[in-house]
Amino acid sequence: xxxxxxxxxxxxxxxxxxxxxxxxxxxxxxxxxSRETMNAALTTARAxxxxxxxxxxxxxxxxxxxxxxxxxxxxxxxKAAVDAVIDSGLAAGAADYELGGMQLPSIVAxxxxxxxxxAGSSTMGYTTLTNANANxxxxxxxxxxxxxxxxxxxxxxxxxxxxxxxxxxxxxLADLTTSARKAEDGSYRITGNKIFxxxxxxxxxxxxxxxxxxxxxxxxxxVKGISLFIVPKFLVNSDGSMGERNEVSLAGLxxxxxxxxxxxxxxxxxxxxxxxxxxxxxENEGLRYMFHMMNEARIMVGHSAAALALTGYQYSxxxxxxxxxxxxxxxxxxxxxxxxxxxxxxVRRMLLAQKAYSEGAFALCLLGSQxxxxxxxxxxxELRLRADTLLDFLTPxxxxxxxxxxxxxxSLAIQVMGGHGYINEHPVEMFYRDNRLNPIHEGTYGIQxxxxxARKVPMNGMAGYRVFVxxxxxxxxxxxxxxxxxxxxxxxxxxxxxxxDTTNQLLHAMEHEPIDLVLSNSVKYLEFFGNVVVAWIxxxxxxxxxxxxxxxxxxxxxxxxxxxxxxxRYFFRFExxxxxxxxxxxxxxxxxxxxxxxxxx
Amino acid sequence: MKxxxxxxxxxxxxxxxxxxxxxxxxxxxxxxxxxxPFCEIAVEEAVRLKEAGVATEVIAVSVGEKACQEQIRTAxxxxxxxxxxxxxxxSVEPLVVAKLLKGVVEKEQPQLVILGxxxxxxxNNQTGQMLGALTNMAQGTFxxxxxxxxxxxxxxxxxxxxxxxxxxxxxxxxxxxxxxxEPRYASLPNIMKAKKKQLDVYSPADLGxxxxxxxxxxxxxxPAERQAGIKVEDVDQLVDKLKNEAKVI
Numbered sequence: 125x126x127x128x129x130x131x132x133x134x135x136x137x138x139x140x141x142x143x144x145x146x147x148x149x150x151x152x153x154x155x156x157x158s159r160e161t162m163n164a165a166l167t168t169a170r171a172x173x174x175x176x177x178x179x180x181x182x183x184x185x186x187x188x189x190x191x192x193x194x195x196x197x198x199x200x201x202x203k204a205a206v207d208a209v210i211d212s213g214l215a216a217g218a219a220d221y222e223l224g225g226m227q228l229p230s231i232v233a234x235x236x237x238x239x240x241x242x243a244g245s246s247t248m249g250y251t252t253l254t255n256a257n258a259n260x261x262x263x264x265x266x267x268x269x270x271x272x273x274x275x276x277x278x279x280x281x282x283x284x285x286x287x288x289x290x291x292x293x294x295x296x297l298a299d300l301t302t303s304a305r306k307a308e309d310g311s312y313r314i315t316g317n318k319i320f321x322x323x324x325x326x327x328x329x330x331x332x333x334x335x336x337x338x339x340x341x342x343x344x345x346x347v348k349g350i351s352l353f354i355v356p357k358f359l360v361n362s363d364g365s366m367g368e369r370n371e372v373s374l375a376g377l378x379x380x381x382x383x384x385x386x387x388x389x390x391x392x393x394x395x396x397x398x399x400x401x402x403x404x405x406x407e408n409e410g411l412r413y414m415f416h417m418m419n420e421a422r423i424m425v426g427h428s429a430a431a432l433a434l435t436g437y438q439y440s441x442x443x444x445x446x447x448x449x450x451x452x453x454x455x456x457x458x459x460x461x462x463x464x465x466x467x468x469x470x471v472r473r474m475l476l477a478q479k480a481y482s483e484g485a486f487a488l489c490l491l492g493s494q495x496x497x498x499x500x501x502x503x504x505x506e507l508r509l510r511a512d513t514l515l516d517f518l519t520p521x522x523x524x525x526x527x528x529x530x531x532x533x534x535s536l537a538i539q540v541m542g543g544h545g546y547i548n549e550h551p552v553e554m555f556y557r558d559n560r561l562n563p564i565h566e567g568t569y570g571i572q573x574x575x576x577x578a579r580k581v582p583m584n585g586m587a588g589y590r591v592f593v594x595x596x597x598x599x600x601x602x603x604x605x606x607x608x609x610x611x612x613x614x615x616x617x618x619x620x621x622x623x624x625d626t627t628n629q630l631l632h633a634m635e636h637e638p639i640d641l642v643l644s645n646s647v648k649y650l651e652f653f654g655n656v657v658v659a660w661i662x663x664x665x666x667x668x669x670x671x672x673x674x675x676x677x678x679x680x681x682x683x684x685x686x687x688x689x690x691x692x693r694y695f696f697r698f699e700x701x702x703x704x705x706x707x708x709x710x711x712x713x714x715x716x717x718x719x720x721x722x723x724x725x
Numbered sequence: 726m727k728x729x730x731x732x733x734x735x736x737x738x739x740x741x742x743x744x745x746x747x748x749x750x751x752x753x754x755x756x757x758x759x760x761x762p763f764c765e766i767a768v769e770e771a772v773r774l775k776e777a778g779v780a781t782e783v784i785a786v787s788v789g790e791k792a793c794q795e796q797i798r799t800a801x802x803x804x805x806x807x808x809x810x811x812x813x814x815x816s817v818e819p820l821v822v823a824k825l826l827k828g829v830v831e832k833e834q835p836q837l838v839i840l841g842x843x844x845x846x847x848x849n850n851q852t853g854q855m856l857g858a859l860t861n862m863a864q865g866t867f868x869x870x871x872x873x874x875x876x877x878x879x880x881x882x883x884x885x886x887x888x889x890x891x892x893x894x895x896x897x898x899x900x901x902x903x904x905x906x907e908p909r910y911a912s913l914p915n916i917m918k919a920k921k922k923q924l925d926v927y928s929p930a931d932l933g934x935x936x937x938x939x940x941x942x943x944x945x946x947x948p949a950e951r952q953a954g955i956k957v958e959d960v961d962q963l964v965d966k967l968k969n970e971a972k973v974i
Contacts, residue, residue, distance in 0.1 A: 132739070132757070156917060160795050164802060164916045171910035213913030226913035678754055679743065 127442035129173055129243050130434055133684055134483060135166065135235060138490055141668050148229040151501050162232045165217060169239040172212055176205040177244035184247060184385035185554050189326070191377045196326045202385055203328050205247045209240060210280030215251045223278050230497040231490055234427055238486070241428050242435035245558045246385035250283060250323050252424055257284025257335055260417040261354065264405045272360055273333050283329040286417065287318040287336040287355075287391065294320075295571055297411065298346040302338040304353060305398060313398025314338050314355055317375070317390065324389030325357070325374040330366060332357040335417075336393065336401060337410050344408065352410030353401035355393065371399040382557030419516075421566050422523035423496065426489040429530030429562040433482035436537035436555040440478065443541050443550070444471055465540070474536045479687070480695045481533040484658040485526035487665060492522040510591055517580050517588025518657065520572040525654035527562035528569060534559050573650035578643060582631055589627065596620055596660050603663055606670040608689070612663055612696050619656050619700060622707050626652065629711045637713060644718040648706045659700045666692040726873070726895075728780045729835035730771040731826060732764040732800050734793040735846040744945045751846070751945055760796040763841025765803075766901040769908040770871055771839050772804035779873050780837070782806050786829050788813055788822050794924060801919035802911035808924040809833075811932065818940050819847070823855035828932025830860055835896065837878065842867050842900040853900035863893035867902040 139145040145162060148154045180201040189198040209215050218233035219225025228236070240248045258277040262270055276282040293300040302316025314336060318324075325332065334355045343349030359367035375390040393399040405413055444466040451460055452467060465471045495518070498511030534556035538545035545552045563569045581589055596616070603613035630649065633642045669688035677685065708714075736742055736751070737759040745752045760768075774780040785800035786809040787793040797808035811825045830838060843850035857864035865871075865880025869888065872879040873895075881890045883902045911919070929936050957963045967974045 156920060160798065161916055161920070164799065164911060165913055168910045168913060168916070211912065212910065213915075217913055221914075221917065224914060226917055228913075678752060680741075681755065 127439040129170070129178065129438065130239060130431075131438060133680075134434075134486075137665075137668070137684070137688075138487060139231065139235060141672070142487060142665060143231055143490055143494055145229060145231050148231070148497070148501075151503065153227060153501050154229050157228070161226075162228065165214075165226060165228055165232060165236055166239065168212055169214055169236040172205075172208050172214060173239050173243035176201075176208045177240060177247060180205060180247070181244045181551060181554070182548065184244065185382075186384075186548070188379060188384045189377060189387045191374060196374065196377065196387055198326065198385065198387070202247050202250075205244065206250050206328050207280070209248070209251050214240065215255065215280060216278055219278060223275070225278075230493040234424075234490070234493040237424070238427050238431040238434075238489075242431040244385075245428055245432060246383040249383060249386035250326075250328060252428075253286070253323050254282070254284040256417050256421050256424070257286060257333060259420060260286075260335060260413060261333075261404065263416055264352075264413045265354075269354065269402065269404070272364070273354060273356075276331070276364075277333060281329060282331045282333050282356075283323055283326070284333045285321050285323050285335065286414070286421075287321045287324070287334045288414065289318060289320045291317060291319055295568060297337065297350065300337060300339065300350065302336065302393065304338040304340045304351060304401060304403075306340070307400075312338075312340070312353060312401045312403060313394060314353055314401040315394035315398045317392055319390045320378065321389045321391050322386055324387060324391050326387055330358070331360070334372065334391070335404070335414070337414060338401070340407055347411050349408055350410040351407050352404040352413050354404060355399050355401040359400060371395060371397065381560060382554065383561055418566060419519055420496070422519050423489065423492045425562050425566050426485065426492060426522045426524075426526040429526035429559055430482060430485035430489050432555045432559040433478065433526065433530035433533035434486055436534040436552050436559075437475070437478040437482045439550070439552055439555075440537035440540040440545070441466075441475055443544070444475060447541075447544075471540055474540050476691060476694045477698070478533040478536050478540075480662070480691045480699065481529040483665070483688075483691060484662055484695065485530055487661045488522055488658060489526060491661065492518065513584075513588050514591045514595065517583075517592060520567075520576040520580060520650065521654050521657050523566065524563065524569050524572040524650060525658060527559075528651070528654070529658075530562060531556060531559045569650070570647055573646035574643060576653060577630065577646045577649050578634070581627060582634075586627075589624075592657075593620060593624065599660055599664050599667070602667050606667060609663065609666050609670055612666065612692065615696055615700060616656070616659050616663055619659060619703055622703070623652060623656050626707050626710050633713060641713060641715060641718050645710055645714060648709055652703045652706045652710065655699055655703050659695060662692045662695045726774075726780050726837065727833060727835040728771045728774060728783050729826075729830065729833055729838045730764075730767045730783060730785050730800065730805065731838070731840040731852070732768060732785055732787045732793075732796050733761040733841070733844045733846075734758050734787065734789055734796045735761045735844050738762055738845060744947050748944050748946055750942065758792070758795070760799050761841050761844045761846075763843060763845070763901055763903070764796075764800075765841075765908040766903065766905050767839040767841050767899075768800045768803050768805060769906045770868075770899075770901060771837075772909075773906065774837075774871075774873065775804065775806075784809060784833060784835070786811065786826065788817060788825050790814060797924060798919050799911065801922045801924075802916045803909060804915070805922075807922055810924065810926045812926055812928055813936060817936060818938060819849050819851035820855055820939065821934070821936050822852050823859055824934045825929060825932055826852070826856050827859045828929075828934055829927075830856070830862075832932070837873075837895065838862070838898045839871075840898070840900050842902055853898055857898045860898075862896050862898050864898040864900070865891050865893050866900040868899050869902050869904045871899055871905070 146159050149157045183199055187199045189196050216225040217228040217236050221227055254277055258274050262274050277284050290300050304312040304314050306312055336353045336355045337350050339349050340351050357372050359370050361367045371394045373392050375392050378388040380388055447465050448462040449465050495511045495515035499508050502508040537552040600613045600617055603609040665688050669685035673685045737757040740757055743752045771783045775783050783805040784807055785797050785805040787797050788811045794810055801808055840853040867883045868880045869883050870881035876895055878893050878897050880899055881888050
């Protein structure tokens with residue numbers, strides 16, 4: 125059975141038909157590009173994914189890294205794959221030419237990453253995390269810090285991590301206790317313990333650059349007293365050569381449900397004098413800098429969840445097309461031939477749900493990529509501002525919708541394949557386990573819902589919400605010209621009206637009712653909001669498909685566009701209506717969870 | 726030593742091709758195109774010769790419409806130094822391609838010409854051999870190993886009985902088989918560098934060739950759908966079917 129990692133046709137649709145990536149070449153930064161160069165980058169991504177990632181994914185999953193008390197050991201194929209990504213330039217697709225990059229538009233560079241993530245999410249984790257680390261130092265570090273750390277991070281000599289979580293401070297960073305003491309030479313001595321640090325130790329690179337959140341002695345309590353430090357595994361001499369080992373030691377490895385090739389570590393900083401660290405930016409501003417990285421990381425979490433959902437869908441689809449099993453209820457007698465399981469309507473339902481979730485999530489994340497690019501390279505100040513507002517507003521949804529519905533899609537991929545999906549002869553159970561991290565890290569599902577309802581929605585007089593609604597209105601207008609989309613446009617319009625009504629009532633309640641009660645159903649608000657956003661994204665896909673069908677495309681394309689319209693229909697018939705029930709819970713300030721007492725469990 | 730390598734734009738090997746509704750040709754509308762896999766192997770071999778210090782310059786040449794510049798750029802991204810497009814319209818048959826390549830050979834005077842043994846669209850397996858005849862150069866076809874040794878090249882060929890090694894005097898022509906090498910992929914920075922490499926465009930007239938068609942395509946139709954099999958009751962029925970239905974015995 126030959127399943128594609130991703131659907132090439134769908135990538136083409138997303139990049140060139142839905143988002144018009146070719147239009148990006150009008151911007152000066154991308155003026156050397158064309159569809160040809162963008163496709164060439166994707167071809168290289170696919171080649172590396174097929175050669176280095178897919179063949180090792182099962183081995184990486186079943187041979188977790190080990191720690192012998194001194195060093196981490198992992199299967200050597202991981203290093204070969206990580207090196208292939210760096211050597212081919214795929215690690216730095218969006219970076220400047222001068223930094224060895226290809227200056228690809230974000231939407232294309234992120235698709236390149238999605239390709240590799242779909243083929244081996246845990247192996248790719250080393251590269252994406254290192255990139256995020258380098259982006260942060262580049263944005264907030266001094267020129268000297270950029271030269272010393274970012275260049276080797278970009279070229280693949282160094283790896284990067286983000287060290288936030290502590291044994292007593294996970295989602296609540298306000299409680300972190302790692303401390304920093306200023307030394308005479310202006311650097312700091314860091315002391316404390318961090319856990320769940322992905323990529324915290326390994327021998328894939330010469331050095332590891334930890335970005336550590338810590339509290340400087342005497343700093344204010346809570347989140348206002350957190351600073352950010354560069355703490356390398358090995359010190360680096362002024363000429364760039366490697367110096368002594370810093371006081372960063374590996375206490376142990378965690379053994380995870382998924383993402384098993386990517387080490388998750390417990391690190392001790394400064395067991396004696398304190399680990400040497402260098403302050404990034406200003407004192408006590410660390411969380412703000414970390415959130416710069418965090419917002420990008422949240423978009424990448426969305427992409428990663430979508431990537432795993434997409435590849436699980438492709439895998440179970442290929443299986444369903446070839447696996448004969450059972451007969452239709454209409455078949456007469458046991459002597460008739462079994463049908464391929466895709467002939468069973470319930471299997472098609474599960475495939476359709478996966479298509480609706482995964483392609484909806486992917487399109488949503490690519491919108492995020494496009495907005496991120498627009499904030500930096502948009503032609504006008506107005507466009508840049510609008511993109512910034514919308515991106516900031518939608519980030520909780522871009523992070524959490526794919527993280528919630530991606531694992532659901534992977535669960536359905538297992539279900540389509542039955543017992544064969546549950547065993548590790550096939551990768552779908554691994555996709556599910558790998559994807560299950562996404563609703564947890566970089567801000568859990570619950571945290572995202574609070575961020576959306578309590579912060580993002582009311583912010584700046586609901587500026588983000590209003591930009592979002594005006595974007596939906598544009599789509600509704602376009603859809604009204606397509607006869608077969610009219611009904612969907614009406615349904616979405618009603619859902620948006622209901623969302624706005626619910627939102628207003630909740631904001632009013634937040635002022636007048638107990639805040640803990642009002643926010644107790646915030647996750648349902650996030651789901652309501654998310655389903656409206658994804659319904660909008662599907663309607664946008666539907667418009668492209670309906671227009672293309674009107675041009676009488678050839679047979680394979682006709683099938684492709686029909687498939688898009690059917691997934692749109694699935695989403696509007698099976699998923700969007702659920703929001704009505706959630707709206708009712710929300711506006712009634714339903715207190716079922718809130719009233720539940722600990723002692724009643 | 727100068728190496729000329731020929732590349733052809735064909736339908737991507739992953740694409741399931743379809744015949745046009747009127748049966749006149751294969752439907753190429755909106756179909757993903759790529760460099761012919763055998764040509765990719767040819768480019769790889771040329772680039773390896775350059776990396777080994779044997780070749781000094783690698784020139785990628787393609788015959789076709791402007792779109793084939795995309796495949797020349799692919800070859801440049803893989804490591805060829807410059808490109809040549811011979812601009813033609815519509816499909817050109819192997820003899821015409823061979824004549825045009827002969828024109829390029831005369832202009833460039835390469836010591837070695839490497840071509841794919843065939844293209845996956847026409848499956849003709851003719852161009853390399855025709856070019857050998859037209860230029861009077863020695864040829865080693867279906868190569869699985871190529872070794873340059875001073876003024877000669879040893880080419881190991883994949884033949885029905887196994888492997889055959891021939892020694893050719895340079896200049897020579899080599900056509901590649903699948904096992905010759907495993908082509909690399911283009912690194913992202915090299916994709917951009919390829920855009921800045923020289924690419925010359927010639928017309929057939931520039932090369933003194935008149936494009937004439939000696940073949941006409943009558944019909945293109947999809948292969949017949951495979952019918953489901955049945956279980957025969959006994960040997961007699963099998964023999965009967967082989968004799969009377971399949972008419973093979």
